[in-house]
Amino acid sequence: xxxxxxxxxxxxxxxxxxxxxxxxxxxxxxxxxxxxxxxxxxxxxxxxxxxxxxxxxxxxxxxxxxxxxxxxxxxxxxxxxxxxxxxxxxxxxxxxxxxxxxxxxxxxxxxxxxxxxxxxxxxxxxxxxxxxxxxxxxxxxxxxxxxxxxxxxxxxxxxxxxxxxxxxxxxxxxxxxxxxxxxxxxxxxxxxxxxxxxxxxxxxxxxxxxxxxxxxxxxxxxxxxxxxxxxxxxxxxxxxxxxxxxxxxxxxxxxxxxxxxxxxxxxxxxxxxxxxxxxxxxxxxxxxxxxxxxxxxxxxxxxxxxxxxxxxxxxxx
Amino acid sequence: xxxxxxxxxxxxxxxxxxxxxxxxxxxxxxxxxxxxxxxxxxxxxxxxxxxxxxxxxxxxxxxxxxxxxxxxxxxxxxxxxxxxxxxxxxxxxxxxxxxxxxxxxxxxxxxxxxxxxxxxxxxxxxxxxxxxxxxxxxxxxxxxxxxxxxxxxxxxxxxxxxxxxxxxxxxxxxxxxxxxxxxxxxxxxxxxxxxxxxxxxxxxxxxxxxxxxxxxxxxxxxxxxxxxxxxxxxxxxxxxxxxxxxxxxxxxxxxxxxxxxxxxxxxxxxxxxxxxxxxxxxxxxxxxxxxxxxxxxxxxxxxx
Numbered sequence: 001x002x003x004x005x006x007x008x009x010x011x012x013x014x015x016x017x018x019x020x021x022x023x024x025x026x027x028x029x030x031x032x033x034x035x036x037x038x039x040x041x042x043x044x045x046x047x048x049x050x051x052x053x054x055x056x057x058x059x060x061x062x063x064x065x066x067x068x069x070x071x072x073x074x075x076x077x078x079x080x081x082x083x084x085x086x087x088x089x090x091x092x093x094x095x096x097x098x099x100x101x102x103x104x105x106x107x108x109x110x111x112x113x114x115x116x117x118x119x120x121x122x123x124x125x126x127x128x129x130x131x132x133x134x135x136x137x138x139x140x141x142x143x144x145x146x147x148x149x150x151x152x153x154x155x156x157x158x159x160x161x162x163x164x165x166x167x168x169x170x171x172x173x174x175x176x177x178x179x180x181x182x183x184x185x186x187x188x189x190x191x192x193x194x195x196x197x198x199x200x201x202x203x204x205x206x207x208x209x210x211x212x213x214x215x216x217x218x219x220x221x222x223x224x225x226x227x228x229x230x231x232x233x234x235x236x237x238x239x240x241x242x243x244x245x246x247x248x249x250x251x252x253x254x255x256x257x258x259x260x261x262x263x264x265x266x267x268x269x270x271x272x273x274x275x276x277x278x279x280x281x282x283x284x285x286x287x288x289x290x291x292x293x294x295x296x297x298x299x300x301x302x303x304x305x306x307x308x309x310x311x312x313x314x315x316x317x
Numbered sequence: 318x319x320x321x322x323x324x325x326x327x328x329x330x331x332x333x334x335x336x337x338x339x340x341x342x343x344x345x346x347x348x349x350x351x352x353x354x355x356x357x358x359x360x361x362x363x364x365x366x367x368x369x370x371x372x373x374x375x376x377x378x379x380x381x382x383x384x385x386x387x388x389x390x391x392x393x394x395x396x397x398x399x400x401x402x403x404x405x406x407x408x409x410x411x412x413x414x415x416x417x418x419x420x421x422x423x424x425x426x427x428x429x430x431x432x433x434x435x436x437x438x439x440x441x442x443x444x445x446x447x448x449x450x451x452x453x454x455x456x457x458x459x460x461x462x463x464x465x466x467x468x469x470x471x472x473x474x475x476x477x478x479x480x481x482x483x484x485x486x487x488x489x490x491x492x493x494x495x496x497x498x499x500x501x502x503x504x505x506x507x508x509x510x511x512x513x514x515x516x517x518x519x520x521x522x523x524x525x526x527x528x529x530x531x532x533x534x535x536x537x538x539x540x541x542x543x544x545x546x547x548x549x550x551x552x553x554x555x556x557x558x559x560x561x562x563x564x565x566x567x568x569x570x571x572x573x574x575x576x577x578x579x580x581x582x583x584x585x586x587x588x589x590x591x592x593x594x595x596x597x598x599x600x601x602x603x604x605x606x607x608x609x610x611x612x613x614x615x616x617x618x619x620x621x
Contacts, residue, residue: 025443031523032444039435039454039498042491047457050468057467064471113355124356126607128363129614134599137552138570139592142577143370146585153369185363189614196615237459245461248554252574271463276559281467288464295461 051292058286063279075286085287087262088270094176095266096243099183104235106187111194112224125195129188140182141252145169148178169253172263179264182249190235197231198224229310237302241295247272267291374398374590397590405576406564410594417551417568417595420485424550425543427489428497432542433535435492436501437527441513451502457495470559480562485553489546497542504538505531541613544606548599569595 033040058075060068079085110128114121134140148154150167158165168174205223214222225232250258250266258265258273267287275284372388374397380390404410438444439451473484492498512534513526521529532539554570561567564575576591603610 028442029444032438032442035434035438035442038431039492042493046488046491046493047465050465053468054464118352126611127360129611130603131363133548133603134596138554138573139596142588142592143366192611192614241459268463275467285467291461292464299459
């Protein structure tokens with residue numbers, strides 16, 4: 001029994017110990033659920049239960065003080081006539097569609113730059129990662145607001161080059177670029193993940209391609225992109241889902257109002273205002289469920305389309 | 318792509334033009350200079366907001382805005398920090414620090430306890446329903462949590478727990494941050510099963526295997542979990558915004574918002590000094606644990 005682990009495992013599954021094994025299965029089930037208990041409790045009490053109640057609330061009028069009143073689909077139909085809601089969708093979609101690809105492009109470009117055995121790589125990697133750790137904080141939102149404010153260094157710096165945009169914070173046309181810059185600035189987290197992916201691509205592939213006379217562009221599209229596609233997929237999915245949920249920066253930069261002219265009224269900010277300023281909790285629940293459905297559909301589309309461009313190692317190609 | 322199959326060692330010397338190893342020393346050095354120039358310019362751009370924040374926190378108000386874009390000043394002083402330490406709404410900044418610390422340490426303890434135990438069940442115990450629950454756990458990673466905040470708020474309000482730390486901490490003790498459970502499951506799956514198999518043969522139960530074999534081996538995963546749960550809790554804004562009403566219970570992000578509201582941007586210097594103070598622990602954490610943090614992101618992120 002003691003000679004080697006593989007031997008003992010084999011003997012454990014042989015006929016005479018069958019009885020002990022089924023007993024062990026029962027014990028395993030009990031132990032399994034005992035160990036799982038914290039997560040299971042949280043899952044039921046903090047996720048599944050609230051999800052069901054918010055689905056119910058989304059069909060009601062509820063202000064926290066009077067009992068919910070069933071109104072059927074009214075919240076959902078009202079949503080699509082609510083100009084502020086439609087605006088919040090526009091703002092959020094714009095942010096996701098422009099911010100996320102730009103952030104990932106920056107992350108991939110810098111990761112490729114850093115992917116070499118040069119000195120200082122660790123320093124650059126840490127320096128570029130740092131913004132990801134603090135970018136969503138209230139402190140950085142305050143700094144961003146000051147930097148892009150009327151007399152902040154960004155407006156001043158640009159006017160030095162003859163570009164007179166003034167402050168970005170008060171200009172509805174410039175708030176979106178400001179938020180996109182804020183998310184692009186946090187390219188470090190996906191960059192670190194890209195870098196780890198790049199390191200796993202065998203160097204022989206590039207050497208072989210070089211000998212075949214392939215240039216950098218062909219190497220990128222024929223080696224880097226397909227070999228990295230699972231990592232690109234992972235980053236794209238996670239960053240897209242996270243982008244939908246931007247809140248603290250929007251709240252702080254717009255003083256919790258989504259201004260100027262609703263240009264920073266992000267989806268979650270409007271949801272918060274509806275639910276916790278106006279106490280229209282049924283309405284806010286409908287918004288929350290709509291977000292879940294949309295994120296679910298996007299995830300599904302990502303996974304469906306991934307088959308055509310994501311190549312997992314082991315695929316014959 | 319056919320060359321992939323052929324052995325590569327046969328040709329390198331005959332095709333020097335395509336072999337990076339045969340580059341001249343000069344070309345190599347030039348490439349290195351270009352690399353460092355690009356990387357340094359990028360570093361300057363990326364670090365500029367941080368440097369601007371730190372520089373501004375030491376500048377008098379009159380120099381933060383206006384025509385002044387430079388980071389340097391001849392009038393650096395600690396005045397802004399003195400104002401910032403006074404706090405806001407009759408509460409000292411030290412109190413806000415204490416509150417943030419209580420919440421962050423609570424989050425670390427709760428997450429470590431609940432996530433490690435739950436992860437052990439997923440990674441090491443065979444029980445019916447395991448794969449279904451695991452799938453659900455992964456699904457919650459993608460779930461926008463806004464869908465649960467309204468009912469959660471209603472329940473905590475009815476239990477009289479609004480304006481306490483219970484709503485902010487209970488989720489941590491119930492492994493509600495699926496990310497950490499997932500991280501630990503992935504880590505445990507990488508540990509050799511021979512150890513616990515041997516322990517089981519010798520009659521050890523799951524409790525003993527978990528505490529005396531798994532936990533000590535999981536140190537790296539526990540450290541990255543601690544670091545990240547601390548920082549996330551420290552930076553959390555929405556949770557405290559929803560649940561806390563009285564300023565003396567505020568953690569730093571809420572105190573900052575109060576500061577912004579009440580001074581209405583009139584005292585930029587003090588506001589930025591307080592922002593610096595609020596980020597200080599995160600920055601110190603990062604400087605000490607940057608290896609862990611960056612490695613953690615690259616390995617755990619990849620395994621998704």
